[in-house]
Structures are given as C-alpha cells and as structure tokens.
Amino acid sequence: MPHHKKVLVVHYSQSGQLDDAIRYCILPLLNDKSVSVTDLRLKPSKPFPFPWNVLDFLSVFPESVYCDKISLEPFDINKNEEFDLIILAYQVWFLSPSLPMSSFLQSAEAKTWLNDKPVITFIACRNMWLTAQEKMKRLIAQNGGVLCDNIALIDGGNSLETFITTPRWLLTGKKDKFWFFSSAGVKKSDMENSARFGRAISGALKNDIEKSKRPLLKGLGAVNVNEKLIMSEKIGHRSFLIWGKLLKKIGKPKSRIRRVFICIYLLFLVLMIITVVPLTLLLRALFYPLIIKKLKKQKAYYEEPSGSENFKENNE
Numbered sequence: 001m002p003h004h005k006k007v008l009v010v011h012y013s014q015s016g017q018l019d020d021a022i023r024y025c026i027l028p029l030l031n032d033k034s035v036s037v038t039d040l041r042l043k044p045s046k047p048f049p050f051p052w053n054v055l056d057f058l059s060v061f062p063e064s065v066y067c068d069k070i071s072l073e074p075f076d077i078n079k080n081e082e083f084d085l086i087i088l089a090y091q092v093w094f095l096s097p098s099l100p101m102s103s104f105l106q107s108a109e110a111k112t113w114l115n116d117k118p119v120i121t122f123i124a125c126r127n128m129w130l131t132a133q134e135k136m137k138r139l140i141a142q143n144g145g146v147l148c149d150n151i152a153l154i155d156g157g158n159s160l161e162t163f164i165t166t167p168r169w170l171l172t173g174k175k176d177k178f179w180f181f182s183s184a185g186v187k188k189s190d191m192e193n194s195a196r197f198g199r200a201i202s203g204a205l206k207n208d209i210e211k212s213k214r215p216l217l218k219g220l221g222a223v224n225v226n227e228k229l230i231m232s233e234k235i236g237h238r239s240f241l242i243w244g245k246l247l248k249k250i251g252k253p254k255s256r257i258r259r260v261f262i263c264i265y266l267l268f269l270v271l272m273i274i275t276v277v278p279l280t281l282l283l284r285a286l287f288y289p290l291i292i293k294k295l296k297k298q299k300a301y302y303e304e305p306s307g308s309e310n311f312k313e314n315n316e
C-alpha cells in the first residue's frame, strides 16, 4: 500500500492566470485519492492593484528586484504540518519572483514546510524568468528545500507582440486580440497541457520517487529556454540593480520624490529600449558564431533540473 501523500501548493495571482494554470497542472493530484492537496493562496496585507497605473506598476520595481519582504495575511495552515512535496507557483515581476512569493519564502512557515523537502516551481509569465528563478533557487535553498523541478509557461505571442500586449493587459486589464496582435497571456492549450505534469507527479508520489529529490518531470518539456533572451536578462538585471538601489535610497515606494525619479527612470527605460536593445541584437548577430557554444551551455544550465527534452509527451 503506498503512503498517503501530502502536497502543499502555494500560489498568488492578480488576473487569475496563474491560479488557472496551476489548477490545470494539479488536477490529476486533486483527483488522486492517495494524495491530499493543501492550497495556500497568498494574500498581501495591502493588495496590489490590477490593472495597474503606470506609476504604481513602476513603484514596486526596486522592492521586487531586491526581494524585500512585504506583509502577508496569516496563513490558515498549521505551522507544524508536514508535506511530502511543495509546489510554488509564481509570476515574474521585474526579472524577480513577485513580491508575495519572495515574501512567503522569507516567512517562518516556509522554513518549516520546505526544510529538507522536494520543491517544484511553476512559473507563468511573459517570457523572462531566468533571473527570477535564480533568486528562487537561493530562497528555496535558504529554507533548506531542494528544487527538483521547474515548469515555465510563457505568453503565447512572440517577443515583439508581447512587448505591447503584456503591458496593455497589465495597465488596462484588456487581454483580447487587437489589430494584428494575438491575445495577451499564456495560451489556454499550454495551461491545459500542464496536466501532464500533475499526472507525472501523481505517478511519482505513488512510487516514493519524490523522496530521492531528483527530477520527476524529465522528458515532458517542462521548460524551454530561449537563448536569445539570456543576454537581455543579464543586461536588464544589472541596470535594475543600480536603479533599484538608487530609487530605494531616494524615498519610500509612494513618496513624491520617488515618483519624480520613477518618471526619470521611465524615460531612461524607453531610451534604453530604443537604443540598447537594437544594439545588443546587432552585436549578438555579429558575434553569434563566437558565443554560440557559451549560450548553449547557459541554456542547458537554466533548463535544469527538468530539462527541455520532450520524449515522454505522447507517452502517458
């Protein structure tokens, strides 16, 4: 008789996208009688607005980048409860885990729940999650957790489209198709297909495989790193660290002086995007043959632990 397994699913979502995506993923676990799923929806004490106005949106940038702890509503789960597996479903804010998730990982509860346990991260974001996941790795390790898999769903449109459609969605709430742009957010079919991860997790739990703390989701195409974005993330994050530090020194998130500098920052950001981005694209095209080997190596690194291989997809 396999043991009854307990899974903790921690999540937060503003538009409901991430809640939907993680629900599809864990449906096989919810239907599995040998598994009990504990749902922990994170609630910031001061809710974040959705849709955002531009200034509020930019005002969470320094704290997000530095993973500052915000206050969350108390969790409704016994602190001493023990779980066999923890799933952390998060979205990316400014190349960092969203503030509710990074704050959860700085709580006393996370320390007891994650300690010495296998952890799976599940991301739904526009398309830039590599740096955020590096921060998650550190936070998970600080809690004694062992990251055994990572699943990343990204928005359906190409980079150019989502450069317009994602901000439009976040700033107006409108997600529909318009002009020649496809709708914003992760494709419904990608969300539905993430049930394959739940099935694999359910199978693994039956066989105690999670105890090995090794990947449970290899061969399922859990992630696919676009190596073209690696350099942009690195450059972008470096500038975020510098500006973030400056803005934090200047004033509190909602202070007038910080808002003034946020506007200057916005100007800088737009200038960067229209100058530096095309320049890096050009440089990359020129030097591609020289850096391809390094990029391939980095792609493989960022795709750990689950990998991008897809040999099990149709083999249920």
Ligand SMILES: Cc1cc2nc3c(=O)[nH]c(=O)nc-3n(C[C@H](O)[C@H](O)[C@H](O)COP(=O)(O)O)c2cc1C
Residues within 6 Å of the ligand: 012, 013, 014, 015, 016, 017, 018, 019, 057, 060, 091, 092, 093, 094, 095, 096, 124, 125, 126, 127, 128, 129, 166, 170
């Ligand atoms: C403040 C903020 C910053 C964001 N920064 C990024 C980012 O750096 N990279 C990215 O891929 N997506 C980014 N997104 C998009 C989110 O990851 C996510 O796709 C979107 O907010 C929907 O998530 P939801 O489930 O909370 O509605 C950002 C969203 C917000 C609100």
